[in-house]
Amino acid sequence: MSLRLILLCLFGALALPLAAQDRLPPAPYAYQQLKDPAQEARAKALMEELRCLVCQGQSIADSDAPLAGDMRHEVRSKIAAGESPAEIKTWLVARYGNWVSYDPPFDTATAFLWLGPLFFLALGGWLAFGRFRRGEGDAEDAP
Amino acid sequence: MIAELGLALLWMAAALACLSLVAATLFLRGGSKDLAALVRPASVAQGVLTTAAFGLLIALFVRSDMSVELVARNSNSLKPMIFKVAGTWGNHEGSMLLWLMILSLSGGLIAIFERRLREDTLVATLAAQAALSLGFFAFLLFSSNPFKRLPVAPPDGQGLNPLLQDIGLAFHPPTLYVGYVGLSVAFSFAVGALITREIGPAFARAMRPWVLGSWIFLTLGITAGSYWAYYELGWGGWWFWDPVENVSLIPWLAGAALLHSVAVTATRNALRAWTVMLAVIGFSMSMVGTFIVRSGLLTSVHSFAVDPERGTFLLALMAIYIGGALTLFALRAGSVAEGKKFALLSREGSLVINNLLLTTILALVLLGTLYPIVAEAMGEKISVGPPYYNKVAGPLALILCLVMVAGPLLSWRKDDGKRLWSRLPLAIFAGAAVLFALILFGGKVGILPLLGMTVAGIVAVASLAPLWGRNLRRTPLPTWGMVVAHFGVAVCLAGMGAESAFIKERLVAAAPGDVVKVGDFSVKFVGVKPIAGPNYTAIEGTLVATTSSGSSFTMRPEARTFPGLMGTAPTETNEAALLTRPGGQLYAVLGQPVTGDDGRADRYQIRLWWKPLVWWIWLGGGLIALGAALSLLGRAQLLTIWRARRARKAEERFA
Numbered sequence: 001m002s003l004r005l006i007l008l009c010l011f012g013a014l015a016l017p018l019a020a021q022d023r024l025p026p027a028p029y030a031y032q033q034l035k036d037p038a039q040e041a042r043a044k045a046l047m048e049e050l051r052c053l054v055c056q057g058q059s060i061a062d063s064d065a066p067l068a069g070d071m072r073h074e075v076r077s078k079i080a081a082g083e084s085p086a087e088i089k090t091w092l093v094a095r096y097g098n099w100v101s102y103d104p105p106f107d108t109a110t111a112f113l114w115l116g117p118l119f120f121l122a123l124g125g126w127l128a129f130g131r132f133r134r135g136e137g138d139a140e141d142a143p
Numbered sequence: 144m145i146a147e148l149g150l151a152l153l154w155m156a157a158a159l160a161c162l163s164l165v166a167a168t169l170f171l172r173g174g175s176k177d178l179a180a181l182v183r184p185a186s187v188a189q190g191v192l193t194t195a196a197f198g199l200l201i202a203l204f205v206r207s208d209m210s211v212e213l214v215a216r217n218s219n220s221l222k223p224m225i226f227k228v229a230g231t232w233g234n235h236e237g238s239m240l241l242w243l244m245i246l247s248l249s250g251g252l253i254a255i256f257e258r259r260l261r262e263d264t265l266v267a268t269l270a271a272q273a274a275l276s277l278g279f280f281a282f283l284l285f286s287s288n289p290f291k292r293l294p295v296a297p298p299d300g301q302g303l304n305p306l307l308q309d310i311g312l313a314f315h316p317p318t319l320y321v322g323y324v325g326l327s328v329a330f331s332f333a334v335g336a337l338i339t340r341e342i343g344p345a346f347a348r349a350m351r352p353w354v355l356g357s358w359i360f361l362t363l364g365i366t367a368g369s370y371w372a373y374y375e376l377g378w379g380g381w382w383f384w385d386p387v388e389n390v391s392l393i394p395w396l397a398g399a400a401l402l403h404s405v406a407v408t409a410t411r412n413a414l415r416a417w418t419v420m421l422a423v424i425g426f427s428m429s430m431v432g433t434f435i436v437r438s439g440l441l442t443s444v445h446s447f448a449v450d451p452e453r454g455t456f457l458l459a460l461m462a463i464y465i466g467g468a469l470t471l472f473a474l475r476a477g478s479v480a481e482g483k484k485f486a487l488l489s490r491e492g493s494l495v496i497n498n499l500l501l502t503t504i505l506a507l508v509l510l511g512t513l514y515p516i517v518a519e520a521m522g523e524k525i526s527v528g529p530p531y532y533n534k535v536a537g538p539l540a541l542i543l544c545l546v547m548v549a550g551p552l553l554s555w556r557k558d559d560g561k562r563l564w565s566r567l568p569l570a571i572f573a574g575a576a577v578l579f580a581l582i583l584f585g586g587k588v589g590i591l592p593l594l595g596m597t598v599a600g601i602v603a604v605a606s607l608a609p610l611w612g613r614n615l616r617r618t619p620l621p622t623w624g625m626v627v628a629h630f631g632v633a634v635c636l637a638g639m640g641a642e643s644a645f646i647k648e649r650l651v652a653a654a655p656g657d658v659v660k661v662g663d664f665s666v667k668f669v670g671v672k673p674i675a676g677p678n679y680t681a682i683e684g685t686l687v688a689t690t691s692s693g694s695s696f697t698m699r700p701e702a703r704t705f706p707g708l709m710g711t712a713p714t715e716t717n718e719a720a721l722l723t724r725p726g727g728q729l730y731a732v733l734g735q736p737v738t739g740d741d742g743r744a745d746r747y748q749i750r751l752w753w754k755p756l757v758w759w760i761w762l763g764g765g766l767i768a769l770g771a772a773l774s775l776l777g778r779a780q781l782l783t784i785w786r787a788r789r790a791r792k793a794e795e796r797f798a
Contacts, residue, residue: 049529051526058385102527109525113527116510120506
């Protein structure tokens with residue numbers, strides 16, 4: 001618990017003064033992979049789902065922005081420390097809101113986002129099936 | 144003088160659009176035939192004048208005339224010539240003029256070439272096209288004048304965003320715009336046909352070449368844009384599901400659906416209302432896309448509220464055009480019979496399912512693009528990105544590909560399941576072989592890439608099936624086109640699957656002399672040296688990549704710095720070095736210098752990726768466009784039109 005608190009403060013300190021941080025050297029894990037390929041794969045998969053908060057439409061896995069580098073460092077360090085991707089994501093969402101995740105959760109605000117496609121498919125299917133000729137009746141010009 | 148002449152040409156072109164619209168309306172309400180005779184020449188002249196205005200804007204950029212605000216804001220006299228020219232459309236006003244030029248040219252081209260439609264339908268079509276361009280003329284002249292002068296000319300311009308200073312920019316936006324705006328022709332045909340109630344095979348055949356033509360450009364534009372992002376952004380991503388990409392994909396999906404449904408209408412006189420509806424949707428989606436990109440909505444709902452003039456204008460235009468077309472459709476839909484019915488297991492049936500899936504994917508991409516904007520307006524900030532689209536659109540796209548396997552093998556009207564089944568064993572065998580090979584030797588592969596590559600195997604074999612047992616020289620061009628395009632989908636899908644499943648990544652801080660292993664390559668970092676480009680300075684790294692068989696290749700990635708011009712901040716970009724091999728591409732990026740513990744910056748960040756089969760993605764895109772081009776050659780009947788004209792001229796001479 002206390003470790004998490006320290007990390008939270010540390011990360012907060014890193015993330016807030018954006019302008020000052022621009023010229024600092026990037027954190028070690030911003031541009032360095034984890035030694036263990038399995039851990040790196042987990043970190044990579046998570047980084048691809050996280051939004052670079054200062055870029056336009058890029059994940060932190062493919063951005064040169066300093067903030068993205070810091071977030072990559074954060075994700076890799078936490079994975080190396082044995083945290084699961086789900087825990088890290090929960091922590092980041094608590095800090096930045098759902099805005100940080102490209103994989104929106106299913107809740108009342110996003111219900112239509114997730115169910116919409118099913119609804120479209122059902123509606124389209126219902127319309128389309130009107131087009132098909134049933135049985136062998138040779139209906140030609142239908143109204 | 145050039146800027147004033149350009150503006151005058153725009154006003155004249157707008158007046159001609161007005162003339163076409165009024166003359167056509169009077170004619171359609173029972174006016175004399177002379178009125179109709181005005182419409183064709185007016186449309187052609189409008190196209191010519193708008194093109195000339197665009198040419199003058201290019202001339203202003205070429206001459207670096209800094210007294211024009213647009214040039215001063217977006218160009219610089221030191222820029223290489225190609226980027227001065229390309230800079231013309233690398234900004235809001237210039238790209239809107241490009242959009243308008245293509246819109247006007249399309250009208251002119253219909254006026255010159257379209258001879259198959261009834262005269263009144265053609266006049267109504269040209270009127271619709273004139274009405275569309277009139278709105279965009281108003282937008283350009285009243286709120287985005289590209290020829291605006293500055294009271295005092297600055298000594299030099301602010302330059303162009305360095306990311307955009309790339310050969311990709313010279314071709315990507317114009318290609319995409321031709322496609323985007325080309326769909327306006329289908330829209331106008333649909334409106335014209337609704338007005339005169341001429342909806343049937345003749346209308347579908349007249350519309351088809353235009354749809355194919357713009358779809359070719361959309362395909363090429365999206366493919367080129369994807370490759371541009373891939374090598375320019377320096378992280379090797381080729382599709383981000385970014386809103387700007389999505390709004391180019393949405394009209395492409397509409398176009399794909401339309402060119403399949405138009406085939407049903409042209410061949411079987413069925414799906415008439417649906418084809419008209421899709422033609423309306425296609426260009427509507429182009430307008431929605433332009434609105435989303437051009438209004439500033441993408442950066443944030445709030446940036447839209449800060450400068451709402453342009454956004455509101457575009458929103459109003461969109462509401463008028465889309466609303467008007469849909470109202471017309473609703474009024475006439477009752478009198479448009481859907482046409483002949485057919486069995487589920489038939490060519491038409493498979494095309495209906497194709498359309499159902501394509502429009503569902505279209506709807507969900509639109510939903511995913513608009514959802515965050517609407518949510519933000521309602522106080523909820525969410526992001527919709529790759530995980531959403533992979534989960535929702537991925538499975539639908541794979542089912543669509545399986546329908547594509549069956550469709551071309553079915554006959555029109557009605558087919559029999561056993562006959563279809565008897566034509567599939569080889570394709571299913573290919574898919575099964577790919578699947579087993581991946582499971583046995585592929586290691587841990589995600590479910591979507593795994594299924595993607597399997598389906599690619601099935602599609603690759605099945606797409607060639609329509610050619611089996613045929614005399615290849617007598618096979619009609621559109622059939623060849625379909626085969627090549629469907630095969631291209633398989634190639635593209637295989638590339639996407641292989642790249643995501645087997646990519647190898649190495650991020651290191653390397654000192655000169657270090658060797659890094661990635662995939663099959665040993666890459667030696669030789670060193671760096673400073674170089675100077677025409678308008679930037681750069682650090683160029685030298686890497687020597689050696690394959691396991693001993694051949695070696697030199698790669699030179701650059702880290703460029705563009706100086707800030709006229710008080711703007713300097714910009715840094717990465718130029719990736721690419722090594723293309725039969726099995727994929729090696730992608731190398733030179734990053735920042737790294738300071739060691741002793742304080743010396745002797746190491747550099749190097750990013751290396753081995754991307755198996757990645758170039759198949761764009762090869763596939765190219766094949767899809769090639770297939771559509773073959774189909775267009777077969778359908779446009781340019782030869783027939785030319786012969787008919789010659790015969791008519793000869794007749795007139797003897798008369």
